[in-house]
Amino acid sequence: MSPTYDFLATCHLDDVGVYLWANKTLFSHVPLTALPANYEPQIIEMPSTRRHTAAESVDEEAQDEEEEFIRAEFKSAEQISHELVTLSLLPNSRWQNLLNLDIIKQRNKPKEPPKAPKAAPFFLPTVAGLEPKFAVDEDASKKEAKSKLEAGNLMPLCTLGQLLKEGNSSKNYDKVLEYMKTLGPSAVDIEIRSLAPEMGGSVPVMCSFLQFVQSVLDTNKNFEIIQAYLGLFLKVHSDILSSEPELVKQLEKLSALQSSSWCAVQDLFNQTLCLVNYLRTAVI
Numbered sequence: 001m002s003p004t005y006d007f008l009a010t011c012h013l014d015d016v017g018v019y020l021w022a023n024k025t026l027f028s029h030v031p032l033t034a035l036p037a038n039y040e041p042q043i044i045e046m047p048s049t050r051r052h053t054a055a056e057s058v059d060e061e062a063q064d065e066e067e068e069f070i071r072a073e074f075k076s077a078e079q080i081s082h083e084l085v086t087l088s089l090l091p092n093s094r095w096q097n098l099l100n101l102d103i104i105k106q107r108n109k110p111k112e113p114p115k116a117p118k119a120a121p122f123f124l125p126t127v128a129g130l131e132p133k134f135a136v137d138e139d140a141s142k143k144e145a146k147s148k149l150e151a152g153n154l155m156p157l158c159t160l161g162q163l164l165k166e167g168n169s170s171k172n173y174d175k176v177l178e179y180m181k182t183l184g185p186s187a188v189d190i191e192i193r194s195l196a197p198e199m200g201g202s203v204p205v206m207c208s209f210l211q212f213v214q215s216v217l218d219t220n221k222n223f224e225i226i227q228a229y230l231g232l233f234l235k236v237h238s239d240i241l242s243s244e245p246e247l248v249k250q251l252e253k254l255s256a257l258q259s260s261s262w263c264a265v266q267d268l269f270n271q272t273l274c275l276v277n278y279l280r281t282a283v284i
Contacts, residue, residue: 002280005023006022006023006026007020007021007022007023007280008020008021008023009021009279012046015046018279019046019047020279078221079219079220079221082219082220083220083264084220084268085220085223085261085264085265085268086220086221086222086223087222087223087224088181088221088222088223088224088225090181090225093185094184094185094225095185095188095224095225095228095229096228097185098185098188098189098228098229098231098232099228099231099232099235101185101186101189155199155200156200157194157200157201157205158190158191158194158195158199158200158201159179159191160176160179160180160191160192160194160195160209161194161195161200161201161202161205163175163176163179164176164195164205164208164209164212165205165208167208167212168204168208168211173211173212173215173216176212177212177216177222180225180229181225188229188232189232189236192209192229192232192233192236192237193236195209195233195237196236196237196240197240203240203244203246203247204246206237206240206241206244206247207246207247207250209233210233210247210250210251210254211250213226213229213230213233213254214253214254214257217254217257217258217261218257220261220264223261223265230254
């Protein structure tokens with residue numbers, strides 16, 4: 001559809017060429033009244049460049065009926081060609097704002113902080129007995145005695161990390177991608193942040209995530225969501241990625257693959273823009 005809604009370009013199955021339709025309401029008066037209940041739309045013939053005889057018209061009508069039956073059962077392939085870039089079917093809200101989640105959360109915070117309750121009367125707790133004694137808070141002493149190791153290394157590995165380990169051993173990351181598709185933006189953010197060593201993850205798990213991204217880019221499928229996941233991963237773990245040699249080597253391989261993938265997409269964009277510009281300006 002053109003930006004001003006005056007032309008519509010369509011293409012059809014088993015039909016060579018691009019059809020250009022004009023908006024009739026822009027060139028003549030069309031009454032915008034309600035249609036009756038028994039109204040039947042008018043079926044028009046598609047334009048053609050050659051004349052048909054009566055016998056050819058009968059044969060083509062029978063052929064059209066067969067084609068309509070075939071088209072009713074037609075299902076689009078998951079990927080038309082490996083050379084083409086295929087996008088996922090996820091809505092934009094699931095991946096488009098991954099890099100701006102912190103800004104969205106900051107914007108959605110309440111303007112006024114929660115009000116503290118009114119001060120309760122102050123009483124010192126005592127222990128029942130003949131001699132009055134003040135009760136000591138045992139929880140505070142237990143908190144001080146806790147080990148500092150609980151803050152990092154003893155945290156369990158997240159679900160994404162476990163799937164990445166399984167995928168790294170089998171060299172198949174399909175389960176990882178299926179799991180990521182089921183998550184919302186906030187859950188994706190939490191899972192990717194949990195890959196850091198201080199959150200229960202490790203450097204090998206982060207390498208497995210980069211290998212997962214590389215495997216998806218090799219298939220040329222789910223191009224936009226894998227770019228969003230990679231962008232969030234680089235934003236969250238930039239300090240760790242630059243300090244670990246193992247991660248730097250993996251990023252160099254991924255950078256070369258990313259450049260080749262983007263060049264292919266850019267060539268497709270240029271071809272499409274040239275074709276659209278020609279169809280818009282050509283005098284036929």
